[in-house]
Amino acid sequence: MSQADRIITQRRQKLADLRARGVDPFSNRFKPDHTIAQVIEAYGSMSGPELEGLNETFRLAGRIMLVRAFGKAIFCHFQDGSSRLQAYVQRQVLGDEAFKLFKSLDLGDIVGFVGTLFRTRTGELTLSVSEFILLTKSLLPLPEKYHGLTDVERRYRQRYLDLIVNPQVWQVFLQRAAIIRLIRQFLDKRGFLEVETPMMQPIPGGATAKPFETHHNALDMKLYLRIAPELYLKRLIVGGFDRVYEINRNFRNEGLSTLHNPEFTMLEFYQAYATYKDLMELTEELVCQVARELLGTLQITYQGADIDLTPPWRRIDLRQSLTEIGGIPQEVVKDRQALVELAKSEGVVLRPGEGYGRALTKLFDLKVEARLIQPTFVLGYPTETSPLSRKSDDNPEVVDRFELFIAGREMANAFSELNDPIDQRARFEAQLSAHAAGDEEAPHAVDEDFLTALEYGMPPAAGEGIGIDRLVMLLTDSPSIRDVILFPLLRPER
């Protein structure tokens, strides 16, 4: 018999023995009156004599993580969802039978304890146990007590195990929740209304990406998981909600990487009577407020790089960045033909209908993006690659748009919204021909209802999307998007 089978057999035997003795191995008759963190918070600084003078019993519950057993006494550490505490169990106190039962418990079992607080010889706050009750028998052995679980694949596949044995992982997800909470507070305070718009859409719009397809049986219709909420949020701006936001999942049927998960969380918000310039300031304030509240500083370190979030952030024109940062001579950047040739020589594949604009943004991805470590707004995006953005009043070839880069990656994308329905229709139709020419990322149909909404009149507005997962990566110094998503997509095991 393999060791694994043997351990499972032993534990199942213990389970049967417990039942035979009338002990419920999955009892739910114990209510803790404190969390461990509450106990540490309230009593962690008291001296031994002060603790013993308390004359108070505590009811605590948690999973047994470490055991140091002697002949007639046992020390163990147990943890709940807040922290970890030592318990001291003595035969003299519990009696022979209960002590023997406790000795038969395994690492991983969940137990309720009743006891008083004291300090051990080494000064550790400890619960002196007068009673205990088994709450859940664990049938599988935990990973090693010291190294925890390091196998990256298992950590992602069995996140519950990762969380049990690697408490530092909690921190990231607690911080993730805090970041989202802080963003909500920030936006709520500024009069933004949180809304929920369809995740299943008949025409996937608002971005260029390959969508997931699904099917609704009763209506016998094809639906797509949304690639962005944009077109629905703008309908709400038409409807009169002047400030709206949504924090929710988008789905893109693309590859996986340390920066990409097929479902990811996006904040999108829209503000009537604002421009993309207003949103630059708002973005600075938002990110800085979150960083200050979360970390207490604007000087952060990401994977060894020092990043200073202090505003104002650098603003640079796309073309200028190609020259100043990407090292492409100004004459080449200005020369449409020469730039397209350069892009091709760098391996960029231009599809029918794509030209100078696409070459600009692709060369930016190749030559500039990774080098924008400090927060930088990039401006002057080509109209060709920005089908939902308002054209610049000064130059119709570029749009009123920025992207924000921090730590060499895109963190946000924002623009003044195109609210001219005639222009919008023309741009949709250009996308349609791109789709017909084989571009799977372009929408397959014109969203007529969205155009109808625009025809009723959408007030001038600006909108922005911020990738929450990437923001969380930045603020928690996490190298992979899988470290900030509880259950990242993995290929099934065979």
Added chain:
RNA sequence: GGGCCGUUAACUCAGUCGGUAGAGUAUCUGCCUUUUAAGCAGAGAGUCGUUGGUUCGAAUCCAACACGGCCCA
């Protein structure tokens, strides 16, 4: 899709020139009432990712495949 790396006991990892499997933790047994990855003594525990190939002999060399990681597209 391409390149590189990884996959050995339940966990964390060794394994030299190709000679037939090791440690620590965990588990089980015994001793032990202030331990801190407790200690001491003993025992059991393996489809070396899978499939083929080379060889007298493969965890080790070769190939394909699977899953994962990093980088690139």
